Amino acid sequence: MVTALFLTFAVLLILGAPVGIALGGASAVYLVGSDIDLAVVPQFMYAGMDSFVLLCIPGFVLAGNLMNGGGITDQIVLFSNRLVGHIRGGLGLANVTGSMVFAGISGTAVAETASIGAVMIPAMRKSGYDAPFAAAVTAAASTVGPIIPPSVPMIIVGTLTGLSVGKMFMAGAVPGLLLGLGMMLTVWILARVRNYPREPWQGFGALVRASRGAFWALLMTAIILFGIVGGYFTPTEASIVSAIYAFVIGLFVYKGFTLRQLPAILLESAIGSGGLILLVGLANVFGWILTSEQIPQAIAASMLALTTNKYLIILLINILLLIVGTFMETIAALIILFPPLLAVATQVGIDPIHFATFAVLNLMIGLTTPPVGVCLFVAANIAKISLGAITKAIWPFLLCNILILFLVSYIPALSLWLPNLLFR
Known part of the structure; x- marks a missing residue:
């Protein structure tokens, strides 16, 4: 069977x-x-969904929708454009920068692709960038979202394993920044080779005005991170604080939505959160079947039979997750594969937080890898191009992201330095 x-x-x-x-x-x-x-189906579905940590997901999804509805995306894009738009390929750089800032709000790559892409892809096309490049930059940059905290996949890992979500949030900060900087370098090189345009420098005054507009978004990220690190609230409580903050800022500061629009935002957030949590429940049933058939143990035994060398095990895990990430949704892949692979990793001396960081980063890359990269479909739909066109344009960014993945995989300090510094 x-x-x-x-x-x-x-x-x-x-x-x-x-x-x-x-x-x-x-x-x-x-x-x-x-x-x-x-009857085991509802039992195991409920067991998979019955987690206090999973309550983070509705909170962060609602916060992201409130901030997006409140006009925060436009403010972030404007700030990013004023900051780097005057460099060759500036709008592409602004696209990546905007994703890095927006990462602290959305926590999910698909939401980031849709929000940033709706603004940046038409703007880039209007300024002279070809549509496949604009869509590829948007899709690739969105993978930063679930690495820079807060991160929905990191929350799932915490639910599965009991690892500290706060530590994992911090572990993703430096790799997320490296990922963003690597993609910005890729954009700059391609822009020079293809002679893409740059925006005129608007002066420091325009930059200061734009930074004032983005200030409240940056403050939200700071509240989440310092609140968790300082021990003022748990990640779950942080998601509720961020939702309340987003409601107040979106309604009274940015005035991007009214109380009459609030039910629609709540409904959209409920549908999005419900879909994710239902997926967790169904994946838990699937995972129970795999466990009862001892398939995870077989995977672990097969890997350890090949080698017990830590560096080769890291290579094998990365290859496996890169392949899986091309056709399986991130959360489902984590629920099915993370526990057995974590057992292999710890057996050869890999730190669990370090492993969680490069495993999540690996699966994020899968979101932009053909044939089933979800972010590719979203970006291609916004740009009104075929999947084949964006597939050709995404390869330079995929190669850059895989290079960053291997740096993070083989240099543990990149992910462990910050959590070790803050959580002593």
Whole structure:
């Protein structure tokens, strides 16, 4: 029945079914074929969703939607453009910079692609950039979101393993900055080679005015991080604080929405959060089946049978996750693969926080990797181009991101320095 499980899962994915449906459908086929009572489905779904840490997700999703509805995206883009727009390829650089700033609000790559892309892709096309490049920059830059805190995938990892979410948030800060800087360098090189335009320098006065507009967004990130590090609130409480803050700033400072629009924002956030948490529940059923069939143990044993060398194990894990990330949704992949791979990693002496950082970074790269990179579809839809066009344009950014991945994987200090400094 294991063959039927994986075959059903693969067929449903190929047919275009959402990952959650594919996980649930494959699990149902296995359970029926194995004559197991289907009552285990709601039991294990509830067990997967019954976590205090998962309450972070609705809070951060709501905060991101409130800030986006409140006009924060436009302010971030304006600030980024005033900061780096005068350099060759400036709008591309502003796109990446905006994603790095917006990362502290959204926590999810798809939300970032949609929000930043809706503003930047039309602006870049109007200024003379070709549409595939504009879409590729937007999709690639969005992967910074779940690395720079707060991070929904890091919250999922904390739920699965009991690792400190605060430490993982801090562990993602330096790799996230490296990822952003690497993509900015890639944009600058391509802009010089292709002679992309640059915006005229508006002067320090315009930069100061733009920074005032983005100040409240930057302050929100600071509140989240210093609140968690300082021990004033847990990550779950931080998500509620950020939602309240976003409501006050969006309504009274930016005035981007009214109380009449609030129900629609709440509904959108509920649907988005519900989809993520349902996926967690269905993935937990799938994960229970894998565990009962001892597939994670088989994966771990196979890896350790090949080698016990820490550096080769890191290479094997990265290759596996890069392949998985090309066709499986991030949260589902984490729930299914993270526990067995963590067992392998700790057995060869890899720090769990370090492992969590490069595993999440790896799967984020999968969001922009053909054939099923979700962010590619979102960016291509906004730019009104084919998936083939954006696939050709994304490769320089993928190569850059994979290089950063291997730096983070093999230099533990890049992810461990900050949490070790702040959490003694």
